[in-house]
Amino acid sequence: DAMVIQNPRYQVTQFGKPVTLSCSQTLNHNVMYWYQQKSSQAPKLLFHYYDKDFNNEADTPDNFQSRRPNTSFCFLDIRSPGLGDAAMYLCATSREGGSGANVLTFGAGSRLTVL
Amino acid sequence: GQNIDQPTEMTATEGAIVQINCTYQTSGFNGLFWYQQHAGEAPTFLSYNVLDGLEEKGRFSSFLSRSKGYSYLLLKELQMKDSASYLCAVLDSNYQLIWGAGTKLIIKP
Numbered sequence: 001d002a003m004v005i006q007n008p009r010y011q012v013t014q015f016g017k018p019v020t021l022s023c024s025q026t027l028n029h030n031v032m033y034w035y036q037q038k039s040s041q042a043p044k045l046l047f048h049y050y051d052k053d054f055n056n057e058a059d060t061p062d063n064f065q066s067r068r069p070n071t072s073f074c075f076l077d078i079r080s081p082g083l084g085d086a087a088m089y090l091c092a093t094s095r096e097g098g099s100g101a102n103v104l105t106f107g108a109g110s111r112l113t114v115l
Numbered sequence: 116g117q118n119i120d121q122p123t124e125m126t127a128t129e130g131a132i133v134q135i136n137c138t139y140q141t142s143g144f145n146g147l148f149w150y151q152q153h154a155g156e157a158p159t160f161l162s163y164n165v166l167d168g169l170e171e172k173g174r175f176s177s178f179l180s181r182s183k184g185y186s187y188l189l190l191k192e193l194q195m196k197d198s199a200s201y202l203c204a205v206l207d208s209n210y211q212l213i214w215g216a217g218t219k220l221i222i223k224p
Contacts, residue, residue, distance in 0.1 A: 040123075040200075040216065040217070040219070041216055041217075042119075042202070042214035042215055042216045042217065043158070043202075043214050045211075045212070088155075090157055090158075092157075102145075102146065102163075102206055102210065102212075103148070103160050103163060104148075104150075104158070104160065104212070105160070106157035106158050106159070107157060108156065108157050109155075109156070109157045111155075
């Protein structure tokens with residue numbers, strides 16, 4: 001089945017120790033997103049890519065970086081995690097144009113704990 | 116600023132009907148989405164409205180009034196598995212998704 005896969009599902013790190021979260025998709029969608037979601041809050045968009053064009057949200061801290069080496073893969077790097085970065089990180093994809101455009105398909109999420 | 120308002124929490128009884136409201140103030144409008152999110156899981160797409168009126172999909176229906184900046188999600192014949200958060204999101208004029216904080220729906224037997 002076509003899907004969005006995130007790894008790892010659960011990540012525990014120490015304060016300041018870098019973390020990389022990965023996302024892969026088999027939907028061949030050209031748009032990929034990284035969201036941060038804290039408990040009982042709306043998902044907060046960190047970045048998105050239209051193909052290889054990178055779009056950084058204005059309020060995304062510099063501590064967060066992203067890479068998209070090809071259509072299928074996207075990575076979220078947290079350079080120096082703080083306690084406030086503990087959250088669920090959601091990867092999503094969508095495509096532009098046509099039927100079903102702009103509908104997000106989410107991965108299962110990566111839950112980050114910072115000790 | 117842009118804003119999506121929905122109730123924080125609602126409680127309903129198994130087998131009953133519940134209506135979850137969403138009001139929005141956004142810079143332009145290119146459609147409204149409803150997503151379902153079970154605790155600890157990712158959101159899944161439920162419905163999309165871009166024109167006024169009611170869209171029915173099985174037990175779930177979604178209504179939109181663009182002039183009032185208002186939508187609702189109607190869930191019929193509630194089942195225990197419907198216990199989840201329901202997120203309203205609006206696509207603004209720049210095709211950016213503005214999310215509500217979600218409504219936690221608790222279903223009681």
